[in-house]
Amino acid sequence: SYVLTQPPSVSVAPGETAKIPCGGNSIGSKRVNWYQQTPGQAPVLVMYYNNQRASGIPERFSGSNSENTATLTISRVEAGDEADYYCHVWDSSTDHMIFGGGTKLSVL
Amino acid sequence: QIHLMQSEAEVKKPGASVKVSCKASGYSFSSHGFGWVRQAPGQGLEWMGWIGAYDGKTNYAQKMQGRVFMTTDSSTNTAYMELTSLRPDDTAVYFCGRLISGFELYYFDYWGQGTLVTVSS
Numbered sequence: 425s426y427v428l429t430q431p432p433s434v435s436v437a438p439g440e441t442a443k444i445p446c447g448g449n450s451i452g453s454k455r456v457n458w459y460q461q462t463p464g465q466a467p468v469l470v471m472y473y474n475n476q477r478a479s480g481i482p483e484r485f486s487g488s489n490s491e492n493t494a495t496l497t498i499s500r501v502e503a504g505d506e507a508d509y510y511c512h513v514w515d516s517s518t519d520h521m522i523f524g525g526g527t528k529l530s531v532l
Numbered sequence: 533q534i535h536l537m538q539s540e541a542e543v544k545k546p547g548a549s550v551k552v553s554c555k556a557s558g559y560s561f562s563s564h565g566f567g568w569v570r571q572a573p574g575q576g577l578e579w580m581g582w583i584g585a586y587d588g589k590t591n592y593a594q595k596m597q598g599r600v601f602m603t604t605d606s607s608t609n610t611a612y613m614e615l616t617s618l619r620p621d622d623t624a625v626y627f628c629g630r631l632i633s634g635f636e637l638y639y640f641d642y643w644g645q646g647t648l649v650t651v652s653s
Contacts, residue, residue, distance in 0.1 A: 425594075454636075455636055455637045455638075457639040459577070459640075461577075466627055466643040466644065466645055466646050467569075467577065467627070467629075467640075467643055468643070469639065469640065469641050469642075472632075472637070472639045472641075473637055473639075478641065479641075508576075510576065510577050512577075512639065514636065514637070514638040516636060518594075519591055520579065520591070520593060520594070521567070521579040521582075521638060522579065523569075523576060523577040523578065523579060524576075525576045526576040526577070
């Protein structure tokens, strides 16, 4: 079955740029979505179809997807961006959805 | 505005079943399907399956086959997820999500607040 691999954690200082990778075999051929989740809350859609920002998401958030890695980039990171981030795809070969294991973004 | 309201927390014994509801408001219920995702304590998100908007067609994760059943009731704008033969490792928060589907594109744009299901003897 298809697997999405994320680093458990990424740390960045306020004002810097955070890059959260999501690895998968030929993930560049899939449509990748990203969700943000803070403790005790439901996930929130931040990016869909690789690089389309969801409603209400700041322009500081951007997405890219190529070959074997999709990346969520957060520019000018703020303390409020501290959360878990999950990548997500639909796998056509199984007609199933898959989530990455999640990455905890820490703002130092 | 669009809102998904889930049922309250449940405590069940091993072997029992649980049925979680997700009541939608703020949009045409029949225009979107629903997906269900669960999250065990301290763990990541796990897709359980989805139910289509128009025909009620279901698609369940391999791991859940035979134990999960998803339905919708358009008269009350409510989606349901029933999980049977509960085990302690089914203890998790269960989320519903409004499904956006298109050509090779599937995602959830709105989510319910989550329902904690605890399985314990």
